[in-house]
Amino acid sequence: MIIETHSYPRAAVIGNPSDGYYGKTIAFLFSNFKASVQLYHSPELKIYPQGMDITSFDSIHHLVENVNMKGYYGGIRLLKGAIKVFYEYCERQNIKLDGRNFTIRYHSDIPLRLGLAGSSAIITACMKALTSFYGVDIPRAVMANLVLSVETVELGIAAGLQDRVAQAYEQPVFMDFNKATMDKQGYGNYELLKAENFKNMYIAFRKNLSEGTEVLHNNLRARYNIGEKVVHEAMEKWIGLTDSYRDALLKNDQQAIHDLINQNFDLRRSLVAISDGNIEMVETARSVGASAKFTGSGGAIIGTYADENMFEKLKSALAAKEIDVIKPSIVNKKNG
Numbered sequence: 001m002i003i004e005t006h007s008y009p010r011a012a013v014i015g016n017p018s019d020g021y022y023g024k025t026i027a028f029l030f031s032n033f034k035a036s037v038q039l040y041h042s043p044e045l046k047i048y049p050q051g052m053d054i055t056s057f058d059s060i061h062h063l064v065e066n067v068n069m070k071g072y073y074g075g076i077r078l079l080k081g082a083i084k085v086f087y088e089y090c091e092r093q094n095i096k097l098d099g100r101n102f103t104i105r106y107h108s109d110i111p112l113r114l115g116l117a118g119s120s121a122i123i124t125a126c127m128k129a130l131t132s133f134y135g136v137d138i139p140r141a142v143m144a145n146l147v148l149s150v151e152t153v154e155l156g157i158a159a160g161l162q163d164r165v166a167q168a169y170e171q172p173v174f175m176d177f178n179k180a181t182m183d184k185q186g187y188g189n190y191e192l193l194k195a196e197n198f199k200n201m202y203i204a205f206r207k208n209l210s211e212g213t214e215v216l217h218n219n220l221r222a223r224y225n226i227g228e229k230v231v232h233e234a235m236e237k238w239i240g241l242t243d244s245y246r247d248a249l250l251k252n253d254q255q256a257i258h259d260l261i262n263q264n265f266d267l268r269r270s271l272v273a274i275s276d277g278n279i280e281m282v283e284t285a286r287s288v289g290a291s292a293k294f295t296g297s298g299g300a301i302i303g304t305y306a307d308e309n310m311f312e313k314l315k316s317a318l319a320a321k322e323i324d325v326i327k328p329s330i331v332n333k334k335n336g
Contacts, residue, residue, distance in 0.1 A: 002040045005128040008170075008331050009033050009110045010117035010163045011203055011295045011302050014264055015175075015242035020160030021224055021235045022179040024242035026249075027162050028172035028198060030328030035108035035121035037079075039129040041100055047079050048105035052112070069207065070112050075122050079104060081154035082126040085146050090136060097134050104129065114205050115296015117163035123147045124167040141187040144168040158221055163296075165190055170333035172198060174246050195332035197249050202290070202311065204318050204325040205300035206281055219272065234271050238264065254304065258291040261303050265293035274298070281323055288313040302328075 008029040015025030053074035057063040083104075090097055106125065110118035124147050131138055138146070144164035151157040165188070166173055172193040181189055223231045241260050248256035265282055268274070278298045285292035289310050291303040305311045315325045 002038055003129050003132050004036060004038050005125045005132065006034045006036050007121040007124040007128070007167050008035070009121060010166045011201075011328060012115070012162060013172075013198070013201075013302065014245040014260060014293075015238050016162060016264075016294070016296065017160065017220065017268075018235045018238035018242075019162035019175065019177055020158075020221070022177050022182065023235050024174070024176050024178075024239045025162045026172065026174050026193070026242060026245060027166040028193075028195065028328075029166050029170060029331035030203070031331050032203075032326050032329055033108075033110040033116075035106065035110055035118065035125050037104060037106045037122070037125040037129045039102050039104045039133055041133075042103040043101060044103075045101040046103040047076055048103065049074065049076055050106055050108075052108075075106050075108070077155060078119055078122045078150065079106060079126050081150040082123045082147070083130065085150050085154060086127060086130045086136075089138070089146055090134075095136055097136075100133075102133060111205055111207055111300070114207065114299035115294055116205075116300055117167065117296065119151065119157075120147055120159070120163045120167060123150050124164065140168040141165070141190065145187055161188065170331050171195070172330065172332070174242070193246075193249065195330040197252070198330055199252075199254070200304050200306065200311075201302065201328055201330075202305055202314060202325055203295060203300060203302050203328050204281065204285065204314075204323050206277065206321075206323045207299070208277075230271065234267055237267055241267075254306075258304055261291040261293050262286070268294065280321065281318070284317050284321060284323070285314060288317050290314050 008031050010027050010029055013026045015023055019025045052070055053076050106122055108118060108122055110116055110121055112118050127143060127147060144161055147164040148159060148161055151159050162175060165175055172195055174191040174193055175188050177188040241264055245260045281301055282292040285301060285303055290305045292301045295302045305314055318325050
């Protein structure tokens, strides 16, 4: 029997990047792309390389182009880390795994290094496959923590919980990571939201702007840890923006939603350096009346548009700059 599991890219709607700093965020998954894992019983434990793991190139230019788009690491390290973390979790919980081995392979068409949580999608799909294969039940909040630990502890990648929570719950989620709660239970307070409340949203991305999340978070973490006042104040402002967005969402206040999305990006721009290409993407979207902010660390943006006429203008303006635009198909697991 072949077990096949999936996980999807995450769109950070509001509050990012405060999730790693005891903040609040709202995010959802969208199924326009996906990461898949196949796992089946085999005599030996084998991990098959896929597209991100290639070691043969047509030319030196091809190698450099591949590194620029996909980074220096492929997906095998993600699977290895996930398997190790899963095994150690079962050991701590006194869950005895049977002696079967397996073969595992992955595939992902999630655009890489654009702040869409493509790496954690592969890890989450792997964790889901392992729990199914061995018959282990892991609570969703704990699953998110385990996926994060694969990246932060095993692989040394700076990241926050937001992506992994959305991928564990597979519904839009309001997340509160306040320190008292995190210290008490080890994870935040998570409130599931209705997918239908997220109206007239678009996602746009420019693949040649790829940049790993660690570039942003390594800088912010250092500044946060030394107590830089402007960074701590920004985290409090992002918390306020997220609370206000949740209220606006429930009231269907589209103007407030538009303004809050823009404020989220403007606060980020005041805090960290942003490349000209990323600024151009946001400003182009705003030039036709749409709101715009990053979905993650750069390379992709999310926002709202007023109507179909504005969406067509948005597509045209961004296409002129070789920027892809999609309407996200929001994942809502409770509705299948």
